[in-house]
Amino acid sequence: MTAEAGLPDTLRDLPSWTPDPVELADLELLLTGAYRPLTGFLGSFDAAMVIAGGRLADGTPWPVPVTLTVPKDLTVHERLVLQDPEGVPLAVLRVTETWQDPTTSDWRLAGPLEPLRAPAHGPFHRLRRRPDEVAAELPEGPVLAVATREPLHRKQLGQVRQLADKLGATVLVMPLLGGDHDESLVRALLAVRRDLPDGARIVPVPLPSRPAADPERDLRLRSHVAAAYGATHLMGAESAEEGEGDAEGAGTAIPVARPEPWAYDADVEVWRPVARIEPDHVQAELTQAELEDLLDRGEPIPEWFTPPAVAAELAVARPPKLRRGLTVFFTGLSGSGKSTVARGLADALVERGGRTVSLLDGDVVRRLLSAGLTFSKADRDLNIRRIGYVAAEITRHGGVAICAPIAPYAATRAEVRRMVQAAGDFVLVHVATPLEECERRDRKGLYAKARAGLIPEFTGVSDPYEEPDDADLVLDTSRLTPEEAVGRVLDLLVAGGWVRPE
Ligand SMILES: Nc1ncnc2c1ncn2[C@@H]1O[C@H](COP(=O)(O)OS(=O)(=O)O)[C@@H](OP(=O)(O)O)[C@H]1O
Ligand SMILES: Nc1ncnc2c1ncn2[C@@H]1O[C@H](COP(=O)(O)OP(=O)(O)O)[C@@H](O)[C@H]1O
Numbered sequence: 001m002t003a004e005a006g007l008p009d010t011l012r013d014l015p016s017w018t019p020d021p022v023e024l025a026d027l028e029l030l031l032t033g034a035y036r037p038l039t040g041f042l043g044s045f046d047a048a049m050v051i052a053g054g055r056l057a058d059g060t061p062w063p064v065p066v067t068l069t070v071p072k073d074l075t076v077h078e079r080l081v082l083q084d085p086e087g088v089p090l091a092v093l094r095v096t097e098t099w100q101d102p103t104t105s106d107w108r109l110a111g112p113l114e115p116l117r118a119p120a121h122g123p124f125h126r127l128r129r130r131p132d133e134v135a136a137e138l139p140e141g142p143v144l145a146v147a148t149r150e151p152l153h154r155k156q157l158g159q160v161r162q163l164a165d166k167l168g169a170t171v172l173v174m175p176l177l178g179g180d181h182d183e184s185l186v187r188a189l190l191a192v193r194r195d196l197p198d199g200a201r202i203v204p205v206p207l208p209s210r211p212a213a214d215p216e217r218d219l220r221l222r223s224h225v226a227a228a229y230g231a232t233h234l235m236g237a238e239s240a241e242e243g244e245g246d247a248e249g250a251g252t253a254i255p256v257a258r259p260e261p262w263a264y265d266a267d268v269e270v271w272r273p274v275a276r277i278e279p280d281h282v283q284a285e286l287t288q289a290e291l292e293d294l295l296d297r298g299e300p301i302p303e304w305f306t307p308p309a310v311a312a313e314l315a316v317a318r319p320p321k322l323r324r325g326l327t328v329f330f331t332g333l334s335g336s337g338k339s340t341v342a343r344g345l346a347d348a349l350v351e352r353g354g355r356t357v358s359l360l361d362g363d364v365v366r367r368l369l370s371a372g373l374t375f376s377k378a379d380r381d382l383n384i385r386r387i388g389y390v391a392a393e394i395t396r397h398g399g400v401a402i403c404a405p406i407a408p409y410a411a412t413r414a415e416v417r418r419m420v421q422a423a424g425d426f427v428l429v430h431v432a433t434p435l436e437e438c439e440r441r442d443r444k445g446l447y448a449k450a451r452a453g454l455i456p457e458f459t460g461v462s463d464p465y466e467e468p469d470d471a472d473l474v475l476d477t478s479r480l481t482p483e484e485a486v487g488r489v490l491d492l493l494v495a496g497g498w499v500r501p502e
Helices: 021-032 044-053 131-137 154-167 182-190 215-228 288-297 308-317 338-352 362-367 377-396 410-421 435-441 446-451 482-495
Strands: 068-070 079-083 089-094 097-100 107-115 143-148 170-177 233-235 262-265 270-273 326-331 357-361 400-404 425-431 473-475
Touching (some): 021 068, 021 107, 143 154, 143 215, 154 170, 154 233, 154 262, 154 270, 170 215, 182 308, 288 308, 326 338, 326 410, 338 425, 357 362, 362 377, 377 400, 425 482, 473 482
Parallel strands (some): 143 233, 326 400, 357 400
Antiparallel strands (some): 097 107
């Protein structure tokens, strides 16, 4: 659907813009009233006051700057249609202030929003409800919100039951969407419904973690949103002191109830408050690192730690490395040996079996996916982004993508790394063959032409190559045979757990 489809005639000529994922989540929460008293994106004064002191200019407590960044050419309009990633119009922003962020120099627009239609993008949309609807359906009395970006394991389930019991509260679980595995998170929480107190509700809320916000501000934001959904208490982190429990959060919209520490009692094989366990029998829960290690190796997650249905969802979000999607991204000068090693690696992986492999070679991509692009910086970046997009999709589906473009710019390589890592794993191989050797090889006669000035902007001769400082492996093929070079990459993949040793 285009931005125009379904728009009233009066709005057809307005420019449209798709905000980034955090801004889109903010937009949804602004439109549904979850961010009340906010009704639109903040102006410069409010944003500065919020950053400095956690309050809007009128003194109302507000924890994080809710702002909208746009390209400079959109700052000349009075109204702007904000649309979802598929181009569906969601709201009209009436611009009351155009301002430039003093730290980032980004252009921002502030102003109230006029809703066009309820956002309908993202998984589990049918469970996403308006805060006023949810609040209206909750029974009278205390409501304990559990606003989480992580599944609840047996320990947290016990803590939720204990706190809810103590407060006499209905439980409102709010999976906070905006991570890389939202569906798994929601499914893992739906799977423990039976372990939650009777009448517990599960309502996903789009609230991605904000890169710049500290944990205390994040807690305050969660408390504002939870309050809008009708919660009277927000479950906080476990209190450090045994028996401390129930501390109030500073500056939160509703009190933060902190559970007392729990552990697994290895003697009677149940989770319970540490205070009730003989010290000799206290067994801590798995650390995040231990859990990730088990998942990476495809080992079962112990049942004492989490219910099997949650374990299954953890494995969906983080499959064993032998089955997890992987992108091996080669970068280096023309003639450095990228294609030769990439092809050798693809063959070796196919010979070993068990993996589907797609080779996105520089030359081949240029003939198909990126046909028509030049070697200007903008076109090279677009070429690399296209390769990254395809590699990320292959990775998302558990395949191995092997890419072999020059990819001369560090920032663009970093962008690809981010795209791929949202879907699986990423390995960067710098084929660091010295320029002199690449030039000596000059398989295609291009260096000679570049030196003669016949090819402008030739990488390494008349165009930049930014050496990576984040490579997982560096290969100098002037000192290796192609077989040895392929062997080095395979060794790395075996050591990393992505490929079975032979
Ligand atoms: N100006 C200029 N600079 C660099 N390379 C050039 C240029 N013009 C053509 N070629 C040929 O194009 C291949 C590089 O394409 P890439 O898509 O890998 O380049 S980039 O990543 O977009 O910079 C590269 O192939 P490889 O030798 O396989 O790297 C060259 O053969
Ligand atoms: N160890 C090695 N690894 C890869 N290529 C090598 C090696 N030693 C020599 N070469 C030769 O160098 C050339 C590299 O070309 P190619 O793989 O197309 O590089 P690129 O894709 O980086 O342009 C080939 O002719 C290849 O035979």
